[in-house]
């Protein structure tokens with residue numbers, strides 16, 4: 001009698017191939033560089049990104065620095081605007097409106113989280129939807145639901161690119177997303193659904209989480225809980241994408257998976273750091289360049 005694939009795999013525990021986000025990101029950034037050069041040559045335009053940060057959260061400061069460095073690496077102009085944490089919302093919104101009207105700015109990003117007294121919907125709603133490179137404006141969220149959004153949100157967009165780059169088949173396969181945030185889990189589920197995966201969305205508190213995760217051919221974890229996913233929760237041969245970023249008391253940066261144990265079950269896995277994180281920043285560059293390209297070609301069509 002022939003053995004099932006699960007039996008064969010459990011008799012021969014594998015060591016998952018590491019999906020190297022840094023190297024995929026580097027490839028995409030080469031392409032970014034070429035597109036920036038092309039815009040300059042054809043239209044004399046260099047893409048511009050405005051980054052607005054409220055308060056001085058150290059993690060946000062690290063991410064903002066990475067984004068600005070990445071812009072510089074591919075030739076995108078970046079403009080940083082800092083606001084004190086008790087700044088009035090109207091001041092932030094006035095700046096967003098001014099940047100929305102500025103033709104030299106092609107992307108506007110408000111670093112999250114914002115301090116509690118800000119109304120996130122109002123702040124994000126003030127961003128010109130044509131410059132919403134994070135894809136957080138309701139117009140772009142709606143586009144994601146209908147398919148063919150203008151700005152896919154950076155983290156799930158980066159995950160799709162990692163899957164495609166690794167040759168992972170999506171249509172017809174079981175995808176399980178753990179964590180249903182607006183920034184990662186929800187758009188991730190929609191993108192996988194659009195590609196005809198059978199998608200389940202779970203939460204860190206889902207009762208008997210393992211009975212869902214064990215079915216996943218593609219498991220995307222974005223819950224922000226170290227060691228939430230242990231080895232036995234993962235189907236043999238699954239592709240595991242760990243979006244979690246957790247700083248342990250000892251300073252170590254870890255994802256949401258028990259990495260070594262999950263690695264022995266999975267066929268491919270993203271590390272933390274060096275997996276999804278570098279892709280998030282890279283897709284921001286891609287969205288900013290796409291925005292500048294659209295702006296340039298729209299001007300041509302209008303004249």
Ligand SMILES: Nc1nc(=O)c2c([nH]1)NC[C@@H]1CN(c3ccc(C(=O)N[C@@H](CCC(=O)O)C(=O)O)cc3)C=[N+]21
Pocket residue numbers: 062063066109110111112113134154245253272273274275276277278280281
């Ligand atoms: N408006 C907005 N847009 C965002 O895209 C956004 C945000 N707010 N707020 C916070 C999250 C988080 N985020 C990351 C960016 C880079 C890494 C990254 O580069 N991570 C590296 C390591 C980072 C480190 O060493 O601390 C890695 O995983 O290899 C991670 C996470 C963007 N976010």
Ligand SMILES: [Mg+2]
Pocket residue numbers: 134154155280281284
């Ligand atoms: Mg982003």
